Amino acid sequence: MLENFVTGTAIALQPASLLAxxxxxxxxxxxxxxxxxxxxxxxxxLLPFTFGMPGSVALMMLAGVYIGAMYGGSITxxxxxxxxxxxxxxxxxxxxxxxxxxxxxxxxxxSLVTGFIGGIVSVFLLIFVAVPLSKVALAxxxxxxxxxxxxxxxxxxxxxxxxxxKGLISGLLGLLLATIGTDPFSGTPRFTFGSIELIGxxxxxVGIIGLFAVSEIFYQVAESRSWxxxxxxxxxDLPTWGELKQVTPAxxxxxxxxxxxxxxxxxxxxxxxxxxxxxxxxxSKHPEQFGKGSLEGVAAPETxxxxxxxxxxxxxxxxxxxxxxxxxxxxxxxxxxNLLPGPMLFERNxxxxxxxxxxxxxxxxxxxxLGYLILKPxxxxxxxxxxxxxxxxxxxxxxxxxSVTSDIFNVWLVLGTGLLGYAMRRYNFNILAAVLGLxxxxxxxxxxxxxxxxSGGSPMTFVERPISLVLLxxxxxxxxxxxxxxxxxxxxxxxxx
Amino acid sequence: xxxxDRIIGSLLLxxxxxxxxxxxxxxVGLASDLLGPTFFPRTLAILLVVASAALVVRSLRARRxxxxxxxxxxxxxxxxxxxxxxxxxxxxxxxxxxxxxxxxVYLGAFAYLLGYRSWKPLVGTAVGVTVALYLIFGxxxxxxxxxxxxxx
Numbered sequence: 001m002l003e004n005f006v007t008g009t010a011i012a013l014q015p016a017s018l019l020a021x022x023x024x025x026x027x028x029x030x031x032x033x034x035x036x037x038x039x040x041x042x043x044x045x046l047l048p049f050t051f052g053m054p055g056s057v058a059l060m061m062l063a064g065v066y067i068g069a070m071y072g073g074s075i076t077x078x079x080x081x082x083x084x085x086x087x088x089x090x091x092x093x094x095x096x097x098x099x100x101x102x103x104x105x106x107x108x109x110x111s112l113v114t115g116f117i118g119g120i121v122s123v124f125l126l127i128f129v130a131v132p133l134s135k136v137a138l139a140x141x142x143x144x145x146x147x148x149x150x151x152x153x154x155x156x157x158x159x160x161x162x163x164x165x166k167g168l169i170s171g172l173l174g175l176l177l178a179t180i181g182t183d184p185f186s187g188t189p190r191f192t193f194g195s196i197e198l199i200g201x202x203x204x205x206v207g208i209i210g211l212f213a214v215s216e217i218f219y220q221v222a223e224s225r226s227w228x229x230x231x232x233x234x235x236x237d238l239p240t241w242g243e244l245k246q247v248t249p250a251x252x253x254x255x256x257x258x259x260x261x262x263x264x265x266x267x268x269x270x271x272x273x274x275x276x277x278x279x280x281x282x283x284s285k286h287p288e289q290f291g292k293g294s295l296e297g298v299a300a301p302e303t304x305x306x307x308x309x310x311x312x313x314x315x316x317x318x319x320x321x322x323x324x325x326x327x328x329x330x331x332x333x334x335x336x337x338n339l340l341p342g343p344m345l346f347e348r349n350x351x352x353x354x355x356x357x358x359x360x361x362x363x364x365x366x367x368x369x370l371g372y373l374i375l376k377p378x379x380x381x382x383x384x385x386x387x388x389x390x391x392x393x394x395x396x397x398x399x400x401x402x403s404v405t406s407d408i409f410n411v412w413l414v415l416g417t418g419l420l421g422y423a424m425r426r427y428n429f430n431i432l433a434a435v436l437g438l439x440x441x442x443x444x445x446x447x448x449x450x451x452x453x454x455s456g457g458s459p460m461t462f463v464e465r466p467i468s469l470v471l472l473x474x475x476x477x478x479x480x481x482x483x484x485x486x487x488x489x490x491x492x493x494x495x496x497x
Numbered sequence: 498x499x500x501x502d503r504i505i506g507s508l509l510l511x512x513x514x515x516x517x518x519x520x521x522x523x524x525v526g527l528a529s530d531l532l533g534p535t536f537f538p539r540t541l542a543i544l545l546v547v548a549s550a551a552l553v554v555r556s557l558r559a560r561r562x563x564x565x566x567x568x569x570x571x572x573x574x575x576x577x578x579x580x581x582x583x584x585x586x587x588x589x590x591x592x593x594x595x596x597x598x599x600x601x602v603y604l605g606a607f608a609y610l611l612g613y614r615s616w617k618p619l620v621g622t623a624v625g626v627t628v629a630l631y632l633i634f635g636x637x638x639x640x641x642x643x644x645x646x647x648x649x
Contacts, residue, residue, distance in 0.1 A: 052638065165552055169509060172545045176516060179541065183534035188524045190534055191516070221580050222571030224612060387611035388622045391604050398584075399630045403640040411588055419581070426570060427501050445537045449530050457531045 001131075008354025012362060017060055020053070021359055024061035025366040026374065028068020033076050033378045034389065035227045036220050038085040039069030039269070040325035044212045045393070047205050047333060048400035055337030056352045060359040062333055063309070066326050067119055067363045070269060070305045071371045074111040076382055078104055078298070079234065082227040087269030087305040090277045094290060094297030101293050105237035110295050111302040112371045113239055114251050118303035119364035121255055122262070122310025126357060129311075133318045134346035142451035143461050147471035148342055149444035152321040154475040157433040159266040164482045170430040173420075174437020175444075177202045184446050197409035206401055206413050207438040208332045211431050212325065214397055214418025217390060219425065226386040234375050239295070247299035250280040254300045258307025263315060266432070268324030269308045273301035310360060317353060318343060325432055332439050340443070502559075506552035513549060517542035579610050595645020596635075600627040 011017060024046070031042030043065045050058035073085030078095035091111065098107040140148075157171035158164045180191045181201025192198040239247070257276040261267030280300035281290040290297045308324070315321045320341030322328040334341050339349055346353050381389075401414035424431055455461035462468050520535045520542070571577075587603040605623035613619055634640040 165548060169548045172541055172548060175541050179538045186526050186529050186534050188526060188534050190523050191519055218577055222574050222577045224573040385613060387608045387613035388618060390611060391608045391622055392626050394607060395604055395626045395630055399634050403634050403638065406641045408588060408591060415584060427505055449532050452531050
């Protein structure tokens with residue numbers, strides 16, 4: 001236990017790890033600040049670079065991006081009224097108001113410091129919840145892994161979008177993509193249409209880049225308007241003790257909401273920030289100042305979205321269930337580096353888990369320092385004309401996809417999945433569910449068949465094993481409850497008519 | 498959201514049926530496990546048939562103006578079509594023309610397509626990005642980018 005933390009710290013403090021975190025946080029702040037590049041997209045764009053790295057270093061870097069992006073998003077939200085990430089959308093309300101009053105520097109400072117505090121608190125939450133939780137869930141065999149994957153998919157498909165039916169279809173589409181390629185059991189090719197390139201299947205990383213990043217490029221391309229430029233001298237004005245004390249209640253609300261939303265599937269930073277803002281307004285001593293440049297209105301959402309960076313890792317690390325887009329990219333990175341997510345991760349790869357946890361402390365410190373230092377270069381990039389910025393990102397995406405197997409075929413795939421992602425967004429389908437289907441499909445099928453092999457063909461194994469039974473029942477509840485609600489609603493409407 | 502759902506649901510239904518039909522082309526070896534390579538895909542296909550049929554039925558029963566509004570589409574959808582055409586052309590020519598030669602042309606055309614008209618920054622970005630990515634991926638990470646017939 002304690003020695004795991006020591007080992008983890010030692011790994012996190014290695015020069016290569018520190019360098020990776022530094023690069024990750026820097027790119028996170030810059031990418032987060034750029035409108036159109038959310039935390040998950042910034043992480044997806046970085047995936048091709050993590051190939052040659054050890055899994056632990058790759059995860060530390062991506063977590064750094066996640067953390068940095070939460071602050072980066074608030075820079076543009078405050079200074080040019082355009083949230084760099086959805087997680088900072090609500091920060092615009094009071095942040096930009098402060099900027100108009102000439103107090104933008106103070107708003108940035110409050111966002112940075114409260115975000116840092118939220119981030120550090122969330123690492124403690126992660127340690128105190130995830131580590132004991134990992135002790136409970138052991139003894140996972142194929143039946144349990146199948147049930148877990150099934151449960152995770154059901155959860156994301158039904159809870160993270162607005163429409164459950166479309167969420168389910170999205171998850172199925174992801175699973176369909178995952179079945180392309182060589183059958184993991186018998187070695188026969190499936191749905192390859194005689195193509196050699198498809199034998200290896202659709203790489204999860206290509207799907208992640210396509211569905212998350214390329215679809216966003218397509219959205220930006222179809223929109224000729226651009227965001228505003230920032231004129232003037234950007235500075236960060238750190239909050240005084242008095243100001244920090246004044247926003248403390250808002251921070252506490254942010255921490256509570258960030259914790260709840262990080263744990264819930266389909267929550268994520270944007271919803272946490274939104275709810276934290278509303279609650280902070282409700283409980284504030286000066287609710288009338290909200291919307292007119294309240295520091296609390298910046299502190300609450302910016303604390304909440306940074307808290308999510310740690311708490312979202314709780315379901316991811318202990319159960320292998322990512323609650324948000326960014327956590328899904330982390331899951332993809334874990335699979336890429338052959339780290340089987342789920343309760344056994346703590347047992348099998350304690351070095352990876354504990355170094356990741358310890359790295360979050362360091363990355364939060366990096367965020368605090370870099371957020372202060374790189375504001376100017378960051379805004380320089382924000383002021384780059386949108387066509388040129390999109391050109392750079394497009395090139396990065398294409399070359400990144402090519403680099404996966406040094407093959408143009410993957411570039412075609414990234415283009416195709418990008419178009420699929422664009423269509424899915426356009427018609428309210430659920431990209432996160434599709435990504436999860438693609439990433440988990442292999443694990444779900446292999447463990448289904450392996451479990452039956454072990455049980456001698458008896459499907460009762462899924463019901464006889466208690467953990468598997470509970471997970472499958474939970475999955476059933478997740479799928480049925482929204483249907484039941486909808487049925488009742490329809491009946492009520494029919495009665496009313 | 499009534500009309501698009503009807504069409505999308507029908508297309509998905511066709512996709513699911515075609516996918517199911519394709520499973521008959523999968524060779525099931527003698528030494529296969531109980532479920533074999535076709536069970537999982539067929540289950541998915543059946544679920545997708547049910548789900549997409551439900552989507553069609555729902556959209557047939559829904560009244561106009563019901564349901565969630567999608568995020569607004571951009572004001573320049575034709576740009577997306579041109580972007581796709583340009584990128585497809587780029588990928589088709591890439592193996593012959595080579596990365597270093599073709600990429601600046603493609604990126605320049607892309608920026609122009611997005612409405613950028615200042616020549617110096619446009620050329621600078623196109624060439625700069627190409628070279629930067631070449632150095633990072635081609636040199637540092639050892640990716641073999643397409644060289645094209647000229648340099649072969």
